[in-house]
Amino acid sequence: MxxxxxxxxxxxxxxxxxxxxVFLFPLLWMGLSSIKTSLDITDPTRLFRFTPTLDNFVRVMTEAQFGLFMLNSLVVGIAAVGLSLLLAVPAAYVMAKYGMSRSSGMLLVARIIPGVSLLVPFYYVFAMLGWVGGYAPLIISHMFVTMPLIAWVMLSFFESLPSDLEEAGLVDGLTNIGVFARIALPLSTPGIATASILAFIFSWNNFMFALVLASQSTRTLPVAIFNFIAYSSVDWGGLMAASVIITLPVIVMALFTQKYIVSGLTAGATKG
Incomplete structure (x- = not known):
């Protein structure tokens, strides 16, 4: 036995x-390739036996201006998540409190709609407003991704809150807004943290909207990586170093916040 x-x-x-x-080998290969020369990358016999170099990272951060693109990604991600929280969290509370099941179902519809179907309408509207190339169209388009995600995550949290707490707050003289601000919002902090982390990761990795709506000065990291891909050749060293720069912050964030994400996603799984 x-x-x-x-x-x-x-x-x-x-x-x-x-x-x-199987899942980690591509990341391992990417990390090793980022500290190799182009000759070592294309030589399969030098997978692990090579002389490390940081020239790729130096070239990416200086010649390719990846510092600017990283700042753009941070600005767009933080602004999109912040504005989405201001709109989606109260909306989720109202839907949960008043049992608006049809409205909550629309959140899934917003998540199902392919983002590529909105590129032409977005571009047309922002072009008419003269906004194409600035931060505003990127932030608004990213909110299309982050708002439904935040609202859907927060909906389960607010539905799981005991109604006795809200009734006690109303008895003590609080208004509905006061109950939301002083009772529901503090109790849903784990959900807000979870939704914010997931939404920021989605915004950080978004490629499609920035490809069409951004200019050279407002490009985000996923779009900037195309600078290393030419018509007849690929700068594998720079490409792998840029991929590490894009991927590393997300991996570090996931590792340090995984317990909050897991606890946040499971906290709203039960009611009462």
Missing amino acids: RRQKLLKNVARYVAIGIIAL
Whole structure:
């Protein structure tokens, strides 16, 4: 019996190791390629045996102006998430309190609609307003992604709050707005943190809207990476270094906030 249990544990760990290797090998290859020369990257015999160099990162941050593009991504991401929180959190509370199931279903519809179908209308409207190339169209277009996500996550949180707390607040003389601000909002802090992190990651990785609506000075990181892809050649060293710069902040954020994300997503799973 003990031997059978040991074999099951060994088989489970082997399976987990194989799956982890499959998923982590591309990241490992990207990280190793970012500190190789172009000759070493194209030589399969030098997968692990090579002389590390940081020239790719120096070139990316100086010649390719990745510092500016990183600042653009931060500005757009923080602004889109902040404005989405101001609009989506109260909306989710109202939908949860008054049982607006049809309105909540529209959130899923907004998430299902392909973003590419909105590119032409977005571009036309922003071009008529003279906004194309600035931060405003990027922030507004990213809110199309972040607002439904935040509202859907927060909806389950507000639905799980005991109604007795809200009734007690009303008895003590609070208005509906006071109940929301002083009772519901503080209790839903884990949900707000979870929704904000997920929404920022979606905004950070968004490529399509910035490709069409941004200018050279407002490009975000996912679009700027195309500077290393030419018609007849690819700068693999710069491309891998740029990919590391784009991916590393998201990985670090996920590692440090994973317990908050998990607890936040499961906190609204039960009611009462």
